[in-house]
Amino acid sequence: MKRRDFVSGLALAAGVSACAADDDTAASTGKTSVETFAWNMVTAWPPGLPGLGVGAENLATRLEAATGGRLKIKVFAGGELVPALEVFDAVRNGTAQMGHDSAYYHRGKVAAAQYFTAVPFGLNANEMNAWLYYGGGIELWQELYSPFGLVPFPAGNTGVQMLGWFNKEILSIEDIAGLKMRIPGMGGEVMQRAGATQVTVPASEIFTSLQTGAVDAAEWVGPYNDIALGLHKAANYYYYPGFHEPGPNIECIVNKEAWNTLPDDLQEIIRNTCQAINMDILSEYMWGNAMALDQLQKDPNVELRELPQDVFNELRRHATAAIEELSEKDEWSARIEKSVFDFMKKSSAYQKVSELAYLNMRVNGV
Numbered sequence: 452m453k454r455r456d457f458v459s460g461l462a463l464a465a466g467v468s469a470c471a472a473d474d475d476t477a478a479s480t481g482k483t484s485v486e487t488f489a490w491n492m493v494t495a496w497p498p499g500l501p502g503l504g505v506g507a508e509n510l511a512t513r514l515e516a517a518t519g520g521r522l523k524i525k526v527f528a529g530g531e532l533v534p535a536l537e538v539f540d541a542v543r544n545g546t547a548q549m550g551h552d553s554a555y556y557h558r559g560k561v562a563a564a565q566y567f568t569a570v571p572f573g574l575n576a577n578e579m580n581a582w583l584y585y586g587g588g589i590e591l592w593q594e595l596y597s598p599f600g601l602v603p604f605p606a607g608n609t610g611v612q613m614l615g616w617f618n619k620e621i622l623s624i625e626d627i628a629g630l631k632m633r634i635p636g637m638g639g640e641v642m643q644r645a646g647a648t649q650v651t652v653p654a655s656e657i658f659t660s661l662q663t664g665a666v667d668a669a670e671w672v673g674p675y676n677d678i679a680l681g682l683h684k685a686a687n688y689y690y691y692p693g694f695h696e697p698g699p700n701i702e703c704i705v706n707k708e709a710w711n712t713l714p715d716d717l718q719e720i721i722r723n724t725c726q727a728i729n730m731d732i733l734s735e736y737m738w739g740n741a742m743a744l745d746q747l748q749k750d751p752n753v754e755l756r757e758l759p760q761d762v763f764n765e766l767r768r769h770a771t772a773a774i775e776e777l778s779e780k781d782e783w784s785a786r787i788e789k790s791v792f793d794f795m796k797k798s799s800a801y802q803k804v805s806e807l808a809y810l811n812m813r814v815n816g817v
């Protein structure tokens with residue numbers, strides 16, 4: 452509530468000063484306008500979901516505040532205006548001017564899009580942001596989405612996810628075979644190569660799918676969001692780490708025609724506000740996950756387990772094969788794979804002597 456009060460206070464202040472400055476600004480640059488824009492934003496998230504859902508609402512609130520009310524955005528939760536997994540098409544065809552979702556939901560239409568969420572055993576959150584903002588990632592992404600009439604921005608990251616909730620123990624790779632698991636993207640394909648069945652349902656359906664046995668296992672995000680959906684009441688074994696989503700980026704997509712109608716300053720405000728939301732969501736997850744894990748560890752029904760190393764090794768073998776095969780049949784994926792993995796190789800060497808070395812020392816005392 453405090454943040455909302457603060458933001459609405461800003462909106463009020465910005466509104467007042469914008470009125471006073473309108474004439475001067477327009478006369479001096481010619482690039483601002485008093486025109487107002489009323490946009491819709493469709494999202495893939497359940498209403499009020501901490502992190503992603505609230506993050507999308509904050510994005511809209513901040514944009515309205517930063518533009519002095521010139522850009523008003525009505526936010527729709529998944530399923531309210533269009534189904535949760537159809538954000539890409541809704542923004543493409545202009546049903547909404549803006550969307551907030553995960554790029555890997557539309558990998559069926561744009562195979563290389565999944566690189567802009569996460570690929571198995573890929574970049575962590577810090578590395579993802581480094582690659583996007585400094586390694587040419589955003590430029591590749593804009594070029595990839597341009598033929599679809601979309602302009603993409605990074606607008607959130609959950610940090611490394613959990614592998615998910617399982618209703619049986621995983622002791623060897625054989626235990627993966629036959630599992631029906633809710634897991635989107637290439638992570639699901641990797642599980643499928645190991646003998647599981649990949650199921651993709653939106654967040655709103657995960658709890659019921661797991662509780663009724665429609666799936667045997669389900670991943671969503673991590674402690675903060677999984678508690679919000681009540682997943683710890685639907686299965687007992689909570690496995691880590693989420694090899695499939697080590698630093699998933701969340702996208703904000705804008706319809707290109709709508710984008711082109713905006714004056715330069717509103718475009719710049721969208722760019723900057725998405726970057727602010729990207730950091731805000733990541734920070735919220737870092738905090739929320741620590742609090743929620745503490746809570747889960749006190750729950751006697753929750754069995755926190757690390758997936759055995761040999762199972763990871765096998766999954767990694769499948770992931771490498773899946774990535775290679777994708778690059779062989781899709782030119783865009785090959786181009787992005789090279790960019791990501793060239794960076795990751797150098798970054799791994801640095802992580803080894805920085806974050807990894809430090810956390811090992813701090814957490815494990817080695």
Ligand code: CA
Nearest residue numbers: 670671672696
């Ligand atoms: Ca996930």
